[in-house]
Amino acid sequence: MKAKLLCLRLLSLVWLWPASLPIGSPLPGRRRHKDVYLGEHVKNKHGGRIDYKMKKSDSTKSLLIKSEQLLRIEDHDFAMRPGFGGTAIPVGIDVQVESIDSISEVNMDFTMTLYLRHYWKDERLAFPSSNNKSRTFDARLVKKIWVPDVFFVHSKRSFIHDTTMENIMLRVYPDGNILYSVRVTVTALCSMDFSRFPLDTQNCSLELESCWYNRLYINFILRRHIFFFMLQTYFPTMLMVMLSWVSFWIDRRAVPARVSLGITTVLTMSTIITGVSASMPQVSYVKAVDIYLWASFLFVFLSVIEYAAVNYFTTIEEMKKLKRGKLPASFNATQAMAFDGCFHDNEIDIPSFPEISSASVEQQVDPCNSSEPPPTEGTRLRRKHSVRKNINFIMSNSYMIDSYSRILFPLAYLLFNIIYWSMYS
Numbered sequence: 534m535k536a537k538l539l540c541l542r543l544l545s546l547v548w549l550w551p552a553s554l555p556i557g558s559p560l561p562g563r564r565r566h567k568d569v570y571l572g573e574h575v576k577n578k579h580g581g582r583i584d585y586k587m588k589k590s591d592s593t594k595s596l597l598i599k600s601e602q603l604l605r606i607e608d609h610d611f612a613m614r615p616g617f618g619g620t621a622i623p624v625g626i627d628v629q630v631e632s633i634d635s636i637s638e639v640n641m642d643f644t645m646t647l648y649l650r651h652y653w654k655d656e657r658l659a660f661p662s663s664n665n666k667s668r669t670f671d672a673r674l675v676k677k678i679w680v681p682d683v684f685f686v687h688s689k690r691s692f693i694h695d696t697t698m699e700n701i702m703l704r705v706y707p708d709g710n711i712l713y714s715v716r717v718t719v720t721a722l723c724s725m726d727f728s729r730f731p732l733d734t735q736n737c738s739l740e741l742e743s744c745w746y747n748r749l750y751i752n753f754i755l756r757r758h759i760f761f762f763m764l765q766t767y768f769p770t771m772l773m774v775m776l777s778w779v780s781f782w783i784d785r786r787a788v789p790a791r792v793s794l795g796i797t798t799v800l801t802m803s804t805i806i807t808g809v810s811a812s813m814p815q816v817s818y819v820k821a822v823d824i825y826l827w828a829s830f831l832f833v834f835l836s837v838i839e840y841a842a843v844n845y846f847t848t849i850e851e852m853k854k855l856k857r858g859k860l861p862a863s864f865n866a867t868q869a870m871a872f873d874g875c876f877h878d879n880e881i882d883i884p885s886f887p888e889i890s891s892a893s894v895e896q897q898v899d900p901c902n903s904s905e906p907p908p909t910e911g912t913r914l915r916r917k918h919s920v921r922k923n924i925n926f927i928m929s930n931s932y933m934i935d936s937y938s939r940i941l942f943p944l945a946y947l948l949f950n951i952i953y954w955s956m957y958s
Contacts, residue, residue: 603660603668604705611679615655621745624681625652628739628751634718636755638727639814642689643737643753644720651681651713659709672701680713686740686748691719727813730820731762732957766809766822770829773798773805774946777836781939785843785932795837802830821957828953832946839938846931 615622629648636643658678660668685691693715694700700716723737739751777798780791806826813820 604658604674605660606674606677609657611657611677614679615653615657622653622681624683624743626650626683626741626749627652631716633753636723638725638730639812641723641725641814642720643723643755644718645739646716646718649683649715649717651683652711653681653713654708654710655679656709658705658711660705660707662707665707667704667706670703670705672699672703675701675703675713678703681743683741683743685719685721686742687722689720689722691717693717727816727820728818729957730813730822731757731759731766732821733757762822766805767825769805770802770826773801774829774832777833778939778942780836780840781935781942785840785847785935788844791840795833795840798833799830799837802826802833806830821953825953828949829946832942836938836942839934843931843934846934850931 627650629650631646631648634644634646655678694717702712702714704712704714719739721737721739723735725733725735725737727733734757735755737753737755739753741749741751777795780794783791783794785791809822809826
């Protein structure tokens with residue numbers, strides 16, 4: 534009897550146990566399968582509510598889908614421009630220059646970073662709005678709509694900045710007006726005229742064109758600062774020219790000093806000219822800086838030639854004095870001029886000569902004793918051998934060349950500078 538009662542109690546417990554579980558709770562062994570089944574069932578039966586929950590959990594995806602639906606991207610063919618087949622669409626463009634990065638005279642181009650903005654109206658992108666506020670998008674939406682085909686005409690290199698993302702902004706207004714802005718760095722060609730370099734002013738233009746065949750010119754007037762070139766080129770050149778004049782105050786018999794000074798200034802001028810030419814494009818015309826450099830080089834070269842003439846005439850003068858007996862026979866003119874910078878004519882013992890009578894002097898100087906007949910009436914009087922006499926005078930007084938050069942060279946160089954700066958400044 535006890536065994537029968539125990540079996541009845543166990544059967545009653547087994548029968549009551551499923552009823553005591555919460556409603557909707559599956560059995561432990563069937564929990565995973567029941568969840569999958571109920572999930573599929575509820576999704577099919579109550580699809581709208583489950584989709585709303587998924588959209589709410591993924592806000593980025595929902596906003597993108599909402600924007601595309603709001604602008605009706607899938608309802609239009611944006612491969613065609615707005616109003617295709619009708620009149621052209623007016624597109625406004627403005628440029629804000631952020632920086633001019635570089636200007637290259639050698640490559641004849643300039644590089645700048647700018648914000649390029651486009652304005653147009655596309656009624657296909659109009660959307661209803663209660664507060665009349667615009668919506669802003671990034672580059673992902675730009676790839677799905679129509680944008681103007683504007684390009685830089687004489688561009689060598691250009692790129693859109695993409696750090697940390699593409700620097701593109703699209704703003705759409707409810708009435709369909711669009712603002713499209715992009716940050717670009719462009720290197721464009723600039724045909725420069727260097728005939729007045731470095732005192733020049735360049736006009737570089739940035740040209741934008743569209744397959745509507747319209748071209749927009751943006752002109753940039755570039756004026757060069759001269760102070761850098763004054764320190765780099767003009768002042769060193771002036772100093773070299775003035776340094777070459779120092780040889781005019783050195784004794785003409787100090788050959789090593791004057792020759793070394795002249796060669797040093799010539800080589801320095803050659804270095805300056807080579808450095809300037811290396812930093813400039815190879816053009817077929819003469820530049821203003823070339824005129825100044827080569828004129829200054831000519832002054833330095835003439836100062837060397839001046840000493841060569843002084844040295845030559847001094848040698849001839851002393852050789853003549855040696856032949857006439859005014860210098861001792863043991864005097865070596867070459868050694869004195871090469872090594873004795875303190876040699877002077879008054880230090881030489883001149884031997885005594887017999888005095889010449891006044892009658893003989895008058896006989897030599899008196900032109901009336903000339904054997905030539907006097908000029909007849911109507912004959913043009915000419916001073917014969919005037920050029921030779923001048924040359925002989927200079928050769929016999931070679932020290933005067935240095936005296937004249939001390940005045941003529943600075944005056945000529947000053948006159949050249951006045952003409953040069955009045956023409957190009």
